[in-house]
Amino acid sequence: MGEGEGDDDIVELNHPPHKGVILFVHDLKELGFGLLSIITALSIVAIIISIAGINPIEAYQALIKGSFGSINGISETFVKATPLIFLGLGITIAFRGGMWNIGGDGQLLLGALGATVIGVYLPSMPPVLHIALSLVGGFIFGALWAAMPGFFKMRRGTNEIVITIMLNYLATFLIAYLVSGPMKDTTQLIPVPQSREIVESAVLPRLIPLTRIHSGFLIALAAVGVVWFILERTVLGYEIKAVGVNTDAARYGGINIFNTGFVVMLLSGGFAGMAGMSEISGVHHYLLDGISPGYGYLAIAVALFGGLNPIGVVFSALFFGALNVGAESMQRAVGVPTATIYLLEGLVVIFVLARHILKRRRRSS
Amino acid sequence: MFLEKVLTVAFISGVLGAGMRLAMPILFAALGEVFAERSGVLNIGIEGMMLTGAFCGFIGSYLTDSPWIGLVFAILGAGLLSLLHAFLSISLGADQVISGIAINLLALGLITLLNRAIFGLRLIPVSAANFESIAIPGLSEIPILGPFLFSHHALVYIGLILVPIIYIVLFKTTFGLRVSSVGEDPRGAEAVGVNVGRIRYICVAIGGVLAGIGGITLSLANLSLFKESIVSGRGYIAIAIVMFGGWNPVSVLGAALVFGLVDALQLYIQSLGITQLPSQLLISMPYVVTILFLIIRFGSSPPSALSIPYIKEN
Numbered sequence: 253m254g255e256g257e258g259d260d261d262i263v264e265l266n267h268p269p270h271k272g273v274i275l276f277v278h279d280l281k282e283l284g285f286g287l288l289s290i291i292t293a294l295s296i297v298a299i300i301i302s303i304a305g306i307n308p309i310e311a312y313q314a315l316i317k318g319s320f321g322s323i324n325g326i327s328e329t330f331v332k333a334t335p336l337i338f339l340g341l342g343i344t345i346a347f348r349g350g351m352w353n354i355g356g357d358g359q360l361l362l363g364a365l366g367a368t369v370i371g372v373y374l375p376s377m378p379p380v381l382h383i384a385l386s387l388v389g390g391f392i393f394g395a396l397w398a399a400m401p402g403f404f405k406m407r408r409g410t411n412e413i414v415i416t417i418m419l420n421y422l423a424t425f426l427i428a429y430l431v432s433g434p435m436k437d438t439t440q441l442i443p444v445p446q447s448r449e450i451v452e453s454a455v456l457p458r459l460i461p462l463t464r465i466h467s468g469f470l471i472a473l474a475a476v477g478v479v480w481f482i483l484e485r486t487v488l489g490y491e492i493k494a495v496g497v498n499t500d501a502a503r504y505g506g507i508n509i510f511n512t513g514f515v516v517m518l519l520s521g522g523f524a525g526m527a528g529m530s531e532i533s534g535v536h537h538y539l540l541d542g543i544s545p546g547y548g549y550l551a552i553a554v555a556l557f558g559g560l561n562p563i564g565v566v567f568s569a570l571f572f573g574a575l576n577v578g579a580e581s582m583q584r585a586v587g588v589p590t591a592t593i594y595l596l597e598g599l600v601v602i603f604v605l606a607r608h609i610l611k612r613r614r615r616s617s
Numbered sequence: 618m619f620l621e622k623v624l625t626v627a628f629i630s631g632v633l634g635a636g637m638r639l640a641m642p643i644l645f646a647a648l649g650e651v652f653a654e655r656s657g658v659l660n661i662g663i664e665g666m667m668l669t670g671a672f673c674g675f676i677g678s679y680l681t682d683s684p685w686i687g688l689v690f691a692i693l694g695a696g697l698l699s700l701l702h703a704f705l706s707i708s709l710g711a712d713q714v715i716s717g718i719a720i721n722l723l724a725l726g727l728i729t730l731l732n733r734a735i736f737g738l739r740l741i742p743v744s745a746a747n748f749e750s751i752a753i754p755g756l757s758e759i760p761i762l763g764p765f766l767f768s769h770h771a772l773v774y775i776g777l778i779l780v781p782i783i784y785i786v787l788f789k790t791t792f793g794l795r796v797s798s799v800g801e802d803p804r805g806a807e808a809v810g811v812n813v814g815r816i817r818y819i820c821v822a823i824g825g826v827l828a829g830i831g832g833i834t835l836s837l838a839n840l841s842l843f844k845e846s847i848v849s850g851r852g853y854i855a856i857a858i859v860m861f862g863g864w865n866p867v868s869v870l871g872a873a874l875v876f877g878l879v880d881a882l883q884l885y886i887q888s889l890g891i892t893q894l895p896s897q898l899l900i901s902m903p904y905v906v907t908i909l910f911l912i913i914r915f916g917s918s919p920p921s922a923l924s925i926p927y928i929k930e931n
Contacts, residue, residue, distance in 0.1 A: 300727065304734030352714055410911050413661065413714065414857045418911075421850055421904045429897035552718055589733045591845070595726025601719035605711045 286557070289603035290571075293596050300595070301588060311586045318581025319574040325581075327463035331535065333566075333573030335360065335544075337472040338527035339551030340558060340565035341479045342394075342520040347560050348483065349516030350496040355401065355416025356524045356548025358423035359394040363525025365427060366393030367532040368435070368539040371450025382453040386533050387471065387526060394525015395518040397423065402517025406510045412517075420548060428541050435539065447539035456534035468530030473566070475523060480562040482519075492516055524548070546594075550576075553597040556604050572597070622889055626760060632881045634764035638839050640877025641776045642667065642831040646855035647862070647869045648776075648783055649827025655787065655864055656820035657800040657922040661717025662702045663828040664852025665724030668845075670695040670832025672728045675843040676735070679745040684837045687745070691833035692826050698724060699825020700818075707817045710926035721852075729845050742842040748772055770838045772830070783866045796820055800920035803927040813927050828852065854907045861910040863917030872910060879906045 298308035319325050339356045346353035353359075366389035374385065397419060404410035432445040439448070456466045483489040491512045494502040503509055531543055554572050558564030572593075579590040622628065646663050653660045660666075670691035677683075677690030698720060705716040736743050748770035757768040787793040795816050798806040803813045831851070836843045858876060862869035883899040 300730065304730055306734070354718070404912055408912070411857075411860060414853050414860075415908055415911055417850060417853045418857075418904045418908050422901050422908075425897040425901040425904075429895050433895060549718070549722060552715075553722065556715065587733070589729050591729035592726050594722045595730065598719045598721070598723025598726060601715065601722065602705065605705060605715055605719065606709060609709045609711055 282559075285607055289600055289607070292603065293599035296599055297592060297596050301592070304588075306586050306588055311582050311588050314582045314585035315575075315578035317578075318585075319578035324463060325577055327460060327465045328577045329570060329574040330469050331464045331466070331573075332576045333569040334466075334469045334472050334530050334534065335527035335547055336551055336554050336569035336573055337469075337566055338475060338523050338530060339547055340554040340569050341475055341562060342523035342527075343551050343555035344558070344560045344562060344565055345479060345483070345492065345523065346516055346520035347555060348496045349492040349513065349520075350499065351402070351405065351513060351516050351520065352413045353398060353401075353416055353517065353520045353524075354413055354548070354552070355398060355419050355521070356527075356551050357544050357546065358416070358420040358548070359397045359521040359524035360528040360531070360544050360547060361423040361427050362397040363390035363394035363528030364532045364539060364543055365430070365528070366390045366525060367454075367529035368447050368450060371454035371533060372435075372448050372538075374451075374454075376451050376453045379453045379455075379457075382451070383456060383533065386450075386454050386529055390525045390529025390532075391522040392525070394528065395522035397525070398517045398521025399514075402514045402521075405517070406513040424541075427539065427543075431539055431541060437538070445541060449538045450533065454533055455537060456530065464535060466530075466534035468534035471526070471530065475526065476562045476566055479523070483562065488512075488515065524551075549594075550597060553601050556601055619889075619891065623886075628885060630761045630764040632878065632885050633761065634768065635881035635884065636874065636878035637765055637773060638769060638877070639880045640873040641773055642834040642839065643851050643855045643858060643876055644776050644780075644870060644873040645772075645831030645834060646828045646852055647858045647873055648779060648866055649824035649831070650855055650859045651783070651787070651862075651864055651866055651869060652796065652820040652827075653824035654859060654923055655800045655920055656796045656817045657803060657920055657925065657927070658703075658706055658817050658821050658824075659713045659717070659856075659924040660699070660702055660821060660824050661714055661853070661856065662698070662720035662724075663717075663824065663831075663855060664848055664850070665721040666695040666698050666825050666828035667832035667835070667848045667852045668728050669698050669724050670829030671836035671847050672732060672832070672843055673829070674833030675745055675836045678747070678837055679743065682746045684746050684748045684833075687837055688830065688833055691829040693829075695829025695832060696822055696825045699821050699828070702825070703818045703821040706926065707814055707821070710928050713924045713926070725845070732843065732845060742844065744841050745837065747841040748838040772834045772838050775830075776834075777870075780866050780870045787866065797920070800922055803922050807929070813929075817927075828855075831855070850904070854903070857907045857911050860919070861913075864920065865917070876903055876906060876910075879903050 294312070298312065301308045301311055319329055339360065342356060342359070343353060367386040370386045370389040374382070401412045401415040401419065404415065405412040428445070431447055435447040436443060437446055437448040456468050459465045459467055459469065483493065491502070491507045494505065494507055495509060495512045499509060527547065532539060536543060550572060554568045555565060558568035575593055575596065576590070579593045582588045583590050646667055650660060650663055673694030674687040674691030678687030702716055702720055705711040706713045750768060750770050752768040757763040759767070787796065795806065795811050798811060799813050799816045807813050832848065835847050840847070854876065858869055858872040862872045880903045883902045886894065887896055887899050
């Protein structure tokens with residue numbers, strides 16, 4: 253990309269906070285801070301819930317009972333955490349590389365589309381092969397959806413935040429169109445807007461009978477290993493982090509900013525696409541409207557709370573997964589809408605930000 | 618066949634009138650964002666501030682039967698939320714994008730919770746007194762131009778009058794010059810005695826207030842109801858329009874109108890009931906236009922200190 257060198261000048265990448273917010277299990281101080289911020293956020297939400305006329309103790313009892321009170325609750329936590337891990341990894345790569353990818357939702361939907369196409373329209377084949385193909389399909393579709401904002405960001409300095417958000421809306425409309433039009437399952441007695449089911453060989457096997465935990469969770473853990481390896485043990489990872497910390501220094505150090513930034517977006521979109529694949533192949537088995545209730549935005553909280561660290565993302569995703577499952581039973585029991593979780597997430601992100609700043613101040617003074 | 622339906626005075630004046638109304642929520646939010654960004658603060662949180670304005674305004678009117686008291690509620694609600702962004706990004710020097718995302722999450726959760734607590738889940742949405750249409754005598758009778766400019770609810774006129782006022786404030790007053798100096802070179806501005814933090818606080822607050830007015834324009838003027846998806850990306854679209862409009866209120870008005878007209882056009886084409894055109898394709902048009910806005914850049918470049926926290930040297 254020799255001709256890209258001149259254009260590098262207009263691209264200024266972002267430097268989001270990642271040092272000092274790492275929620276690592278071995279760092280007791282960070283763990284303590286993480287717990288403290290959750291407790292504070294829960295207390296604030298409790299006050300607001302009680303102002304809204306609902307008993308917060310009953311609400312939280314329902315929340316804890318829902319997520320930890322039964323085998324089903326615990327297994328649902330893992331089901332919900334799986335897409336969040338993939339998405340959190342995508343966000344982690346993007347933010348570490350200085351790219352604001354807010355398009356996780358759209359990339360997830362496209363990944364789901366890719367997996368559905370491969371699962372529905374390809375003939376039956378050995379499951380390992382079919383699942384591998386679905387995974388690749390999900391990755392590629394997600395990566396392609398992120399390619400456009402990545403390209404224009406690096407070539408023309410176009411703001412990637414708003415484009416990735418707009419692409420979330422477009423992806424929603426695209427899926428709604430496909431499942432009510434060209435991909436609609438017309439064999440049903442009463443046709444509803446959804447695609448045909450993927451064939452048996454494309455289904456991710458369940459891990460525990462009678463629960464919905466599926467092997468997508470194991471793939472997510474493998475992806476954590478892959479992302480950790482890329483970031484910590486490869487030249488590409490070094491370049492991604494160098495660009496994310498200081499674009500100018502990376503440029504003078506001889507790193508091709510265009511290529512690195514573009515690859516960051518492809519990888520980020522690809523992992524988000526794998527979240528869509530795991531939702532289709534592991535949970536729904538057919539494509540339908542509304543498979544992502546804002547997971548892309550949730551994943552930003554997951555990634556930041558996980559300290560933009562692949563291993564941190566796992567714990568963070570499990571925590572937010574449990575919260576989501578609990579919130580559903582809270583809605584059933586006392587009528588607190590599940591969207592209240594967003595309030596909690598917003599608060600947690602604010603605490604993470606504040607913590608980062610206090611640390612920075614202490615260091616500089 | 619298609620052209621026969623479209624090239625009628627009724628269709629064209631309908632699209633123009635609706636386009637003006639649909640441009641307004643985004644115009645208000647974008648004008649506010651012009652202040653914030655010119656002072657160097659990116660406010661992604663205007664999506665959540667619009668939602669807050671839409672809800673608080675609705676509640677205000679629901680309780681008092683006056684949309685004008687609703688307006689005060691909207692201004693207070695969104696204004697307060699903008700102070701949180703100001704505190705995080707100016708006082709603490711936090712990352713502005715993440716602060717904005719946090720505020721959007723927070724607002725979505727809080728407003729949904731309050732909405733369900735107050736109104737519960739209902740099949741038929743509650744309604745409240747909304748801004749009534751005021752046709753300007755004489756002028757509103759002019760064909761095509763009348764429906765476009767002179768027969769709207771009060772907020773449209775307020776929005777249109779605000780554009781030249783904000784232009785003058787930003788480009789012809791000392792305050793406007795200070796805003797620019799703070800956004801371009803905060804250290805230099807501080808050196809000549811400008812209080813960087815205070816100017817930025819004021820600008821972010823103005824941004825929040827205007828986003829709140831944009832929100833109430835959605836819930837009490839263009840529609841007469843509140844739902845949690847009422848903003849659906851218009852705050853982000855306003856940010857795109859500010860960039861496309863080169864941080865200038867007059868160009869921002871132009872860009873907002875283009876957006877509004879495209880939105881109105883797709884709604885009107887949908888109402889023609891042409892089955893060959895999938896509705897999803899039409900709905901996506903405004904979002905596609907927004908992406909084009911972002912990709913096609915004009916000469917103007919953003920304020921130099923945009924989204925860079927300013928930390929005083931001691």
